[in-house]
Amino acid sequence: MEYIPLDFPFLAAALLVGVSFYIIIFKKNLIKLIMGVAMLAAGVNLFLVSLGYRAGGTAPIYTDVPEGPMVLSIPQALTLTSIVINVAVLALMLTMVIHIYRHTGSLDSEKSRKLKG
Amino acid sequence: MDTLITHSSILIIAIPLVTAFLIPLVGMTSKKARNALVIVSLAFVAFLVFALAKDIAINGIHIYTLGATSPDLTTPTGFMVPVRIILEVDGMSILMGIIWSIVSLAAAIFSLSHIASETGQNRFYTLLLLMVTGGFGMMFTSDLFNLFVFLEIASISGAALIAFRTKFADTQEGGFKYIVVSAIASLMVLFAIGLLYAQYNLLNIGALAQVIQYTTPDKIALALLLIAFTMKAGMVPLHLWFPDAYSVAPASITGMLVITSHACMYAAFRVCFTLYGGMLDAPVVGWILIVFGLLSMFVGVTMAVFQKDVMRFMSYHAISQLGYMWVGVGVGLAVLGNPELVATYGRDAISGGVFHILNHAMYKPLLFFTGGALFHRTGTRDLTKMGGLAHKMKWTTILYIIGTLSIAGIPPLNGFSSKILIYESVYQFHPILTITGIIVSILTLASFTKAFHSAFMGAELPEYKEVKEVPRSMIIAMVILAAGIVFITLFPSLIVNWTIHPAADALIDQGAYITAVTGAVP
């Protein structure tokens, strides 16, 4: 895979974060907003994993270390924790949207709000 | 007792966590046993926090390394950097810990009657104890990723508690806004942590502070961390979600959520003063905080005069008082590079800001609890429907008056002590800050008088003939906070010398924090 430059995962993560902020800011449907937050989480997780990569490195699963560089293992642990936390956050957001729909009958962020000013 | 003190920092985080998971089991047998378990565990945690505070005042910074053979073995053998999670409690952290233990105990006692008619109370107390865990974790940890995890724990349980009463529509909307804002802020914090890790391969704040150079990704990480934490702490113009979320929650939870905002403000101070320390552009970051603090003070109070919903009105005042703390500490940060100015008025400005954190944490939950008492008896938060309640709710009226005089900075109460510290030190930096502070104080008093008249004064209304005083546990919770206010009123210098000056010195002096972790001179 030498023809993919090493910066490519970072560009992909930046693209994911940018598109997710566009969705969160400009889309009115609450379900789409939740999808935007999920995509933001995916972008940040991709950034965390890809910053640990070392070119030509082996997977960090050996006790008797073979020769050569080894990919960093701590960002992978951070990413696992972050994935689990974001699952909980997404579940909570979806539950609240269900209740909002039951009470107000609308999934639009402007029509379903009661609190303003 | 000595082993209890040595392990106290991890016990303070672990006891609410374990109790949170025991609550559903105990709640299946009897409600009284569950209520007793909640109160006993929070009281024991408060005892541990005060014992740890006494130990820190005598012995200095307290370190605890998780997973090591001995608590102060920060760097494992064969490693060059600290890789384990380290809990480091210095003067500022233990001050936040004292505040959190008192307010969470008062909130738990208040909830005993306030949610007594709701279903699903086991889950309520589980979530409350999880929020207590999250708060203590944020205040005691010295590891950036651990800070992120506990920030998420506190946010998720806080959002679930805001949306607890599912029969109302506005609670769901408030909870949804809170969790979306928290998720975005936390993900940006994680992004910044990733940026810092990618450059230095370190997650510990003390170890990072030793090696950090202020490169361009570091500047972006500072902007992300600062703005994400200040959004969670309710700084204008990022405050728009704050009244929506905090006005619809059960009143005890709102009291605790305000302290969670303080903890996010504490995290912002840790980032600016300890993580970046002398390497950042202190005047630039200081002026950013000062300008946003001024905006917070003024926009917060002018929006608050306008409100008709009693809890929303108090949330806007929380935004305004948080602005005082930003201005005080921002002035201290702006003069951080100049030691003689720090000695002249910088340390006093930071002390004023930190003292205001302590005072605000005493009177703001008290005011939210009185708002919750009004909601409990009249069934509405709308001030246009209330009137003449002082005839029947005498204790609530007196405690509301104490809270009002305190928040408006009327002598002799504690609000005046911290405000005069801020005014006199900040005036030497630039006079406009003090003038704005005094105008905001006057408007605060005006708006609280307006709410006092419309809710408590006037003749008895016929629709509130059967209204009685609120139940005893709610009064006890409010009296605990009022006792704290009276204690700080009568002995301001005792409080300042024993808790506030150590906290301000811990923020200014980055070297002590680094030395405690790395064991070497920075």
Place this chain on the structure above:
Amino acid sequence: MTSILESGYAFWNPIIWIIAFVVVMVVVYFFRRRGQKTYKKDTAQTQIFLCGEEVPEAGQRHIRVGNIYWGFFETLKEYYNQVLRPHTGIINDYVLWFVAVTAVSAIILLIAGLAK
């Protein structure tokens, strides 16, 4: 002394304030004692007097929160129109403010680093 708070310019002692307050209250009490001692309960002396007009009932005469400070709001009406415009209640706008403020502060920090 544990009650004196020292700031840069002056000091603040709450005990002295409380003693002064108690002295003033004692003086006020003595003034009140020289006033009228008797009144007849349950006659027209204890009822509200509005220059002979009819007194409306409690629900009508209690001034509600929307009407207090009318002059203040009328004077600052343009300011309130401006400051109420961002407070829409739509969550998309909340995130837009976050992105804008983060971008502006990152630019300020980068420019300040270049100017050094």
